Amino acid sequence: MPEDTFNLAIIGHGFVGKAIDECFPKSNKFIIDIDSKNQIKDLVDINPNIIFICLPTPMNDDGSINSKIIESVFIEIKKYGIDCINVLKSTVTPDVLQKLSQHTSRFVYNPEFLRENTAVDDLINSQINILAGNRNDCLEVQNIFINFSIKKNLNFKITDIETASIIKYTINAFLASKVLFFNQIKEIFDNQNFNGSWDDFLNLICLDTRIGESHINVPGPDGKKGFGGACFPKDIAALINYASNINVDLSILKEIQEKNNNIRSEYKKSNREAEQNIKFTN
Incomplete structure (x- = not known):
């Protein structure tokens, strides 16, 4: 496939x-x-070789994701008979993935692991690259990244769409939990007159590579306590809702969500939180 004829x-x-x-x-x-x-x-008329679908999934009032925008896109792609690999980047639960995959014979799920402020760098240097769906289609997407992208880590792992979805949600739920855990540890420093500082504590504890440097700062990058933004609150709510629908009680995550909602409800919502219908209510 010559580079000058590759349509994306x-x-x-x-x-x-x-x-x-x-x-x-x-x-x-x-x-x-x-x-x-x-x-x-x-x-x-464009005849693309591949379509990347990167659409929002706002939070419904019950905590589930609103996938109507994505579903309408897949229906329209099918309507016009556009025959190429459809790569979904949006974060969606396994039940939604199963429904979406019925609209096309060439469906690949490629969950993103990006921070909003450093998304380009995170994509180029990502340490985790997951492709899910038909193996041949996944291998074709992998080859497209190898031949046409500037990604540095081209080691892709192939799995099924349901596992890929739960991996994405598990990572975000774990990191959100880590944020809240360090918020509570920070309360110890706020309530005691230690000689050492909070910053000294963080610099030392992150030397343990099992803990690392991410998601330990209090307040966070938005200057607020707890976790907010358009991803963590929505993803935890969606995972709790999905698990409940299959009779799994994520009691630990529920408690984390409740404590975080108590913290974040004291702040004014950001524009991104409002756009995604994020709710900090119990």
């Missing part, structure tokens, strides 16, 4: 879509976003 479509151009855009600098790209005039039906 990106549906959704938020921080994930923009990171994909930057990761394929020499490809012919067709971007469909709320701010663009491009439409899915235009892909018939």
